[in-house]
Amino acid sequence: MSDFTPEVQEAIDRVRADVARLHAELVRYNLVVWTGGNISGRVPGADLFVIKPSGVGYDDLTPENQILCDLDGNVIPGTPGSDRSPSSDTAAHAYVYRNMPDVGGVVHTHSTYATAWAARGEAVPCVITGQADEFGGEIPVGPFAIIGDDSIGRGIVATLTGHRSRAVLMQNHGVFTIGKDAKDAVKAAVMAEDSARTVHISRQLGEPIPIPPESIDRLFDRYQNVYGQTPQGALGASGTDEGDRQ
Secondary structure, eight states, rough: OHHHHHHHHHHHHHHHHHHHHHHHEEEEEEOTTTTTOOOEEEEETTSSEEBBBTTOOOGGGOGGGGGETTTTSOOOTTSSTSSSHHHHHHHHEEEEEEEETTTEEEEEEEEEHHHHHHHHTBBBBOOOOHHHHSSSOOOOEEEEOOTTTHHHHHHHHHHHHOOOSSSEEEETTTTEEESSHHHHHHHHHHHHHHHHHHHHHHHHHHHHOOOOOHHHHHHHHHHHHTTSSSOOOOSSSOOOHHHHHH
């Protein structure tokens, strides 16, 4: 059994419980089918993260069978769940954590509408205020990449670095989202699918009306910094130049 300080062990246990519980939200919001999709959460105060085991049904997930990895994606031996294989997306998650230190959670789904946009290699344009609030502009497209190494992670980081969006549509694949923690990343996955669905339906009725860039900035700033009970701002540093609105 690996030796951790009591503080780190407490943090590991908390993240295990959060990640296991949050997978039910992917099912609740119809973002996944069968065993596809995954959530991970960074362990505060340690170079570790917790991720879903590969190919395990959502009803069978528990805190004890979530898998603890280092930031290179290696399973920590002697810890609960270490006898199982981690998610096939583990290398991608690890790359994100190594290269985006503000990120505390990563989610991957093949949710229907967002993945349909990804299959066309088309960003979701910012034509509804809810998307401006949540993502500060369009939901961008990342490059096509084959699963199995950190290629997907490299595409996620390259696309989202300096971008206000917490979601990326990986071409021909699906959706990856990032957040301050696992819950924040799950929220981004839910809202990305909601935006993709709504904008798709709008385009069936005609050409959507773009929101002016300055209005997107105002909406994003208000939602991230004013709305709610304890607003804490957006993930990472957020500018208001044209690159951030893309």
